[in-house]
Amino acid sequence: MENDLKRLIDNVEALKRTASERRKESLVSLADTANQSIGNLVIGGFRETATTIGTNYLIRDFDLAIRFVEEIDGKVDFILLDAETKSGKLASSLATLAERISKSRVLTFKPNDITVDMIDALLSQKRKIQGTAIGVLGAGNIGGKTALRLVERGADVSLYRRDTAALAATIAGITAIAGRHCPGTVAAGTVEAICRESEILLCCTPGVVCVGAKEAGMLRPGCLVVDVGNGCLDEAGIALCRERGAEVLGLFVRPAYIGMMETQLATMSLLDSGIGQMDIPGGATVCSGGAIGSRGTVVVDSLAKPRTIIGIADGKGDLLPQDEAVGYSTAIAAAEQWMAERV
Known part of the structure; x- marks a missing residue:
């Protein structure tokens, strides 16, 4: 733990220097992740908005998270805490972490919702959505929320999830929320059918490969494939997607992060005034x-x-x-x- 704590503190010191040089406020965000391919500690790169510079840390060791927030409290302007419950116990212990912070300003955020906002913005600007066949492999928290957004925009969405009971409940919920006047549709599909029929394919598994060479070989030419979960495609799958004329993108969430931070700070200003x-x-x-x-x-x-x-x-x-x-x-x-x- 001591080595990991030193790495974290050294990174925060670099963050503070950069924030001072650019005359911006410093921000540290602590998050957990459901991505199974990510280790117990990940130190992200700097993320800059108009008024802040921050770094995101994925920490699965709760004791390390406590030590870390105690060390940096008062040394950075903001500490942003993940409010979502994922695979670890960090998010479920949000209140305990917040209690250890008395000097820095505490804000909470929902990383999955930032991801959903980014998917929605990306697809709505890059492709026509209404009437488009969109497949979602992995209809969990991110995939299910994204499906609702796309159905509301008029897309015909097909979902795959291994837990068929949860999938049926997700589809029923989306249908009820979207309402009878919504032009979009949502239904369950097999991996094979979704790969063959989708004009846009969203890979939303938690870092688990769902598109390899087999699945890529079924895609339509011109299909837009987005790796939402990071690591959802293997190298053979990516190569064959491109060979078949599909466009493959990773999801770059920074624009949505900037939007989230601007909302947080504007709300803080409203309440403070x-x-x-x-x-x-x-x-x-x-x-x-x-x-x-x-x-x-x-x-x-x-x-x-x-x-x-x-x-x-x-x-x-x-x-x-x-x-x-x-x-x-x-x-x-x-x-x-x-x-x-x-x-």
Whole structure:
């Protein structure tokens, strides 16, 4: 354990130096993984957003995770904890880890949902989804959630999972959630049928090879194959996919990670600045986003550091249409003056 702890601490020191040089906040994320091909400790590369630089650590040894967070508490700006329960006990002990952190800011995240967001964004921009035959090998947490997204976009999705009872429940759940007006469909399929018929094939097993030479030999020319689980294709399978004219991609999740972090930090800023309302000079009332203002209240982006008027509250949790909001020009002018004085 001591050698692993030293490796982790040395990496954090390098992270802090880089963050200082680039004038960004430092972030450490701790996660577990269901990927069976990954060892007990993985130190990821630096991941940068507009305001942060972070590193992700996959740690399956809970005692090591505790030692690590105790060592880095207060030395980095944020510690991001995996909220999902996977194969190990790290995620299930999230509360215990959080209790050991008193100086750094603690946030939680769901890595699988970041993966699903990335698949959704990638496929919706790269290929036409509606009416497209999409196969998913491995309909677990990631595969099942992704299937729902794709069905809602109008795809015809075929799922394979070894646990047939769980697969049937997943399909029933997707069908119920998508609703009767959804143009997409979802059904169970065999590995062979899915490989032969899919225009897009998502490999979502936890690092277990599901597409080798045999499966690749069944693919349609032009099929888009995405290795979601990392290690779902072997070298022979990748080579034959390309030989047959299929496009093979690994899933690069960094854009979705950036989106997640921006949401986390914007939410933190909203909560830190306070959700509420207040009276201001000029006889007007302002409220922050998230507060339900009475009719005529001017909604602003922040009470602490207001920069933007979002609209006029309708008293029921929404905004008045623009043609009605213009009737509150006096309140808007008062809010603009109040904002200018707080710059």
